[in-house]
Amino acid sequence: MDFRLTDMTDEEIAQDLSVVEPLTDSVRDLIDAVIRTEVDAEHLIAAREQIEAVVASLRAEQKPGSYGVPFTKKLHGMPYGNAAVGKRNAIAPPLEIEHQADGSATSKVVLGAAYEGPAGLVHGGISAMLLDQLLGEAVSRQHGIPCFTGTLTMTYLRPTPLGALRLRAETTGNSGRKYFVRAEICDADGPTVTAEAIMVAPANFPRHEELQRLRAQLAEAPE
Amino acid sequence: MDFRLTDMTDEEIAQDLSVVEPLTDSVRDLIDAVIRTEVDAEHLIAAREQIEAVVASLRAEQKPGSYGVPFTKKLHGMPYGNAAVGKRNAIAPPLEIEHQADGSATSKVVLGAAYEGPAGLVHGGISAMLLDQLLGEAVSRQHGIPCFTGTLTMTYLRPTPLGALRLRAETTGNSGRKYFVRAEICDADGPTVTAEAIMVAPANFPRHEELQRLRAQLAEAPE
Structure with a gap:
C-alpha cells in the first residue's frame, strides 16, 4: 500500500479542488452530451478537434502514471483519481459519502445516461x-482507510432505474483484519440491489485509533 | 425490455460510428488528462470554458433521456451508451469482446488512470x-442478447494492477431462463479476480435460434 504524503498545504489542496472539480463536472457533462447528441458529422468532427486541443493544453504538465492516493500532512487520503469517488475523475458520478451516527455510510446519487446497461436501467x-466503494467506506470508519475487497456478492432483486438513488452500507462484524459488510441500493420504491462483502484491511497500515491520535498531534503542528 | 428498431440503415450506422467513435476516444483521453494534469489554475479554467462550449454545441440537438439499446433492422443490438462496452460512452474502456469457438467470451483491455481504486491498482x-458485462456476453452467445444479472459473486485473489489485462467468461450450464456463468481477470502472472454469476434471460424476448432465423430472413430483404 502506497503511503505518500503530498507537499501541498490544506489551503493549496482546497484551492486546487475549487478549480479542478468544476472542470471534472464539465467533463461529466461532456460524456453525457456525446452519448445523447444528434448533431451532424461536421459538428462532431469540430467537437473532437476542440477536445484534442484541450487535452494537449492539459498534458503540457502532468503526473506520470495514475493519480494514486497521496495523503495530506494531516493524514487524510486524497483519492482524487478514484473511479467511484474521485474529484478529478469524470467516470465517478461522483459518489459523495456521509458517515451516519449509527456507523453506516450512506450516499444519494443521480445516475444519468453514462451509467446505463439495459435500456433505461x-x-x-x-x-x-x-x-x-460504499462498503469500503463503511469499513474505513472503523479501520481508518478503505480496505481491499476480499469477496463481494451482489443480489439483483429487480432492475435499478436510472435517476435518483439512495445507497447504504454497514459493517456487521469483524475478525482480525477481515470486516463483514452489507449494503443496498434503493430507488423510490425500496431496495433494488443488495451486496454482502468481506473487506480486508491492508496489513502495513496504521489502525483507526492510531491514525486518530496522529491526526490530533498533526492538527496542532504548524504546516 | 425495450425493443425499439432504429430508422438508420447499416451504412448510416457505420458512417455515424466512424465519426462518433474517435470523438468518444478523445473524451476518454480528456478524462485521463484531467486526472493527471498539473497545469496551473488559469489553464484549468480556460480548459473548462472550452469544454463547456463543446457541450453546448453537442446539445444543440440531442436525444431525450439515455441512449437505450435500439436494434438494427437486422436485429443486432446497438448498446452504444453502455457503461462497459458503449461506443459512445467515454466511461467504457471500451471492452471489445470476442466470441471464441469453445463458446467463451474473451477480451483484452488496457486500463489507465481512470480505473484506479487503491494506488496503482x-x-x-x-x-x-x-x-x-463479459458474463452477460457469454450468455448472449447462447440466448441471443445479454441477460439481466441475478447474482454476481466476485472473489478477489490478489490486487489487479492497472495496465494490460485479459478477461474470459464461459457458461457452465443453464436451467430454463437461468444461465450459470463464470469469469476471470488475468494479468501477466495469471488470475487476479474470479466471478460466478446467475444471469437471467428476459422473458419477453425471442431466443437465440429464433433471432438467428429472423436475421437470416432480414439479411435477404431490401432495407
Whole structure:
C-alpha cells in the first residue's frame, strides 16, 4: 500500500479542488452530451478537434502514471483519481459519502445516461462498483482507510432505474483484519440491489485509533 | 425490455460510428488528462470554458433521456451508451469482446488512470463491472442478447494492477431462463479476480435460434 504524503498545504489542496472539480463536472457533462447528441458529422468532427486541443493544453504538465492516493500532512487520503469517488475523475458520478451516527455510510446519487446497461436501467456492474466503494467506506470508519475487497456478492432483486438513488452500507462484524459488510441500493420504491462483502484491511497500515491520535498531534503542528 | 428498431440503415450506422467513435476516444483521453494534469489554475479554467462550449454545441440537438439499446433492422443490438462496452460512452474502456469457438467470451483491455481504486491498482468495482458485462456476453452467445444479472459473486485473489489485462467468461450450464456463468481477470502472472454469476434471460424476448432465423430472413430483404 502506497503511503505518500503530498507537499501541498490544506489551503493549496482546497484551492486546487475549487478549480479542478468544476472542470471534472464539465467533463461529466461532456460524456453525457456525446452519448445523447444528434448533431451532424461536421459538428462532431469540430467537437473532437476542440477536445484534442484541450487535452494537449492539459498534458503540457502532468503526473506520470495514475493519480494514486497521496495523503495530506494531516493524514487524510486524497483519492482524487478514484473511479467511484474521485474529484478529478469524470467516470465517478461522483459518489459523495456521509458517515451516519449509527456507523453506516450512506450516499444519494443521480445516475444519468453514462451509467446505463439495459435500456433505461443502471448497468449491473455500475451498481457493483458503487456498492463496492460504499462498503469500503463503511469499513474505513472503523479501520481508518478503505480496505481491499476480499469477496463481494451482489443480489439483483429487480432492475435499478436510472435517476435518483439512495445507497447504504454497514459493517456487521469483524475478525482480525477481515470486516463483514452489507449494503443496498434503493430507488423510490425500496431496495433494488443488495451486496454482502468481506473487506480486508491492508496489513502495513496504521489502525483507526492510531491514525486518530496522529491526526490530533498533526492538527496542532504548524504546516 | 425495450425493443425499439432504429430508422438508420447499416451504412448510416457505420458512417455515424466512424465519426462518433474517435470523438468518444478523445473524451476518454480528456478524462485521463484531467486526472493527471498539473497545469496551473488559469489553464484549468480556460480548459473548462472550452469544454463547456463543446457541450453546448453537442446539445444543440440531442436525444431525450439515455441512449437505450435500439436494434438494427437486422436485429443486432446497438448498446452504444453502455457503461462497459458503449461506443459512445467515454466511461467504457471500451471492452471489445470476442466470441471464441469453445463458446467463451474473451477480451483484452488496457486500463489507465481512470480505473484506479487503491494506488496503482484497478478499482474492485471496475473489475466487477467488466466481468458483469463479459458474463452477460457469454450468455448472449447462447440466448441471443445479454441477460439481466441475478447474482454476481466476485472473489478477489490478489490486487489487479492497472495496465494490460485479459478477461474470459464461459457458461457452465443453464436451467430454463437461468444461465450459470463464470469469469476471470488475468494479468501477466495469471488470475487476479474470479466471478460466478446467475444471469437471467428476459422473458419477453425471442431466443437465440429464433433471432438467428429472423436475421437470416432480414439479411435477404431490401432495407
